[in-house]
Amino acid sequence: MDMLANLALGFSTILNIVPVELPGIGTVPLPMNIILCFIGCLVGTLIGVLPGVGPIATITMLLPITFQLGNPTGALVMLAGIYYGAQYGGSTTAILVNIPGEATSVVTTLDGHEMAKQGRAGVALGISAIGSFFAGCVATIVIAALAAPLTRVALLFGPAEYFSLMVMGLIFAVVLARGSVAKAVIMILVGLLLSTIGTDLETGQERMTFGFGPLSDGVDFAVLAMGVFGFAEVLRNLEVSESRDVVNKPIGRLLPSMADLKASAAPILRGTGLGALLGILPGNGAVLGPFASYTLEKKIAKDPRRFGRGAIEGVAGPESANNAGAQTSFIPLLTLGIPPNAVMALMVGAMTIQGIIPGPQVMTRNPDLFWGMIASMWIGNLMLLIINLPLIGLWVKLLKVPYRLMFPAILVFSCIGIYSVNNSPADVVFTAAFALFGYSLIKLGFEPAPMLLGFVLGKLMEENLRRALIISRGDMLTFMEKPISATLLVIAAVMLGLALLPSVRKSRDEVFTE
Amino acid sequence: MNTPKSETRAIPVRGAQNLVAGLSLIGLALFAAWAASDLPLGRLGSMGPGMVPYAIIGLIVIFAIGLVANGVMKDGEGVSLPDFSAVIAIAAVGFAALVAGTALRVAGVQQIWGYPPTVFTFCLFYLAVMVWLAVQAVKRPTWLDRSGLRGPIFVIGGLLAFALTVRSVGLVLAGPLLAVISGAASSETKLKELLIFAVAITLVCIAMFKYALKLPMPVLIIPGVIYL
Structure with missing residues (x-):
């Protein structure tokens, strides 16, 4: 029962009580990690609930603040809390305003918003919270059970296997990205190219820096993310004329009736299973969960016509899948050190700044951080249940804040954050430049999320590629001769081939445009 | 994307957006190649600092040419x-x-x-x-x-x-x-x-x-x- 012992270690890390000095009161013993998790969930929901601000933008905005926390466990627990909060906030906007915060809550708008129009917004929010909590519990156990064995597998990986695994991850991300496959590949390549700027790790030579001091450490992660996701997003939103469809109907009671619960129980179970399974994929599998769950529920329903007209199964299933996937997508990051999507790429950025290099060694070297983070997932889900349901009135009020006031606040907040990372006004200017860059990319029809993934994986990929080729003395065939590496590359090639097939391509477009 | 179709002064090309995207990428790649021109390539067995950037630049150019071709030959989004x-x-x-x-x-x-x-x-x-x-x-x-x-x-x-x-x-x-x-x-x-x-x-x-x-x-x- 290693797993139980490990989880116990995790919970004891989270519940750890440390003396904190409060101004005016003196030293008080406080469970700091729990408080940080709570603050993360609260602030994450608070910002994530603003229409047009998805989880990526929310995390980017709050990232610099977590840098200020000296303790890595606290910072990561808080970030994870922010992520769940933002995710739940996105579902809230999907139900109440019909604006999905990100791809995974698109499906929720179909039936969730219909329910809200029928005056059942409360029930929709309630079942979404309950489903998410259940999915969170299951996903936590899945992670705890899989973490140790997967980490052992990861330790068998040499540089060639690592490189192939990352290639596969990037190809999955391309296949699952919205829009054209070629454009997604290009975004990843641009991200990889950006990652090569700075000092070369092996020779110490400066690459593409023009002898400009601040660039010799490479492009700052927070600056890139804030510019391309935070500020370019603001520019994009400014052009969309504001027509918010906030439901005027009362929210209604939050607790679902027995009949509702009975109808949702099976969809929640199925959604959790699908979401957890798809979330583990090294590409961005988590986006598929809600779509798969919705399609499944519609297919096995006695009366499929109810879907799209406020069927509670259409909220319960996808919302559970959404949360399960959001959590199990931590598995590739925690065990292999490979972020499967842009949100996890942000987590890598945060870990690196705290001095932790993600990978299989985290579990052995920082067991309290590793298991603490896993325990915090469950606690974060519990907190969401506790925070969200009573505060629903506040979230509804926030939904009515007009964008003309929201974005200056977002900008001021983010600017102070980005300035505070290095106390450097130049960083703010760089961020502005990346904002223009991101804005042009959007205008040229590119979706910038894969770029961040490429940027984060770039250094690691180059390092492993170079190492693998040194070992094989320059023989490229080494990637096909090692069985694990060859399998991974073949899977990647098959996936890419499938995505380019006309028939699959058509259905893929349908999934993403629905 | 969210370009209003009615006001666009479309350039008379079938898929102007892809064309412009491809050309800008080629520009970006050329700029990067110029910035990396002082880096030694090395050999596959012991790569120099320039090898990986050049490989990426090469791939970007290939895809960018594809985009340009796509923009010339296929109908697509316009550019305003x-x-x-x-x-x-x-x-x-x-x-x-x-x-x-x-x-x-x-x-x-x-x-x-x-x-x-x-x-x-x-x-x-x-x-x-x-x-x-x-x-x-x-x-x-x-x-x-x-x-x-x-x-x-x-x-x-x-x-x-x-x-x-x-x-x-x-x-x-x-x-x-x-x-x-x-x-x-x-x-x-x-x-x-x-x-x-x-x-x-x-x-x-x-x-x-x-x-x-x-x-x-x-x-x-x-x-x-x-x-x-």
């Missing part, structure tokens, strides 16, 4: 000039500032408030123009709305104003400046509301970042008089 006017305008201003800055550094002037005197006057002038433009734009629709410059110019302008003032004067000026200038980016903004909001949000941020989180950032600096 106002979408990019702001980027071009700001890039031009930035380039001019860079050239001016290099010239001033050669001249070796002393500093005012941490800046060379000419740069300082430039900053004052820049801030005055930005604030004036913002106030104008808030009152009624101007040429800025039609050219597509409004959003980017005020958001980027606000960010620059923040960067210029946060270290020299402090948050008390930088916060409201950013909020007011960038606030003008939305056509729905009302001046009075924006001013009150700008002050309020700054006060909240000062309380939170400076006093609650204890970040080392200047709130108000008047040289020789006060340093908060």
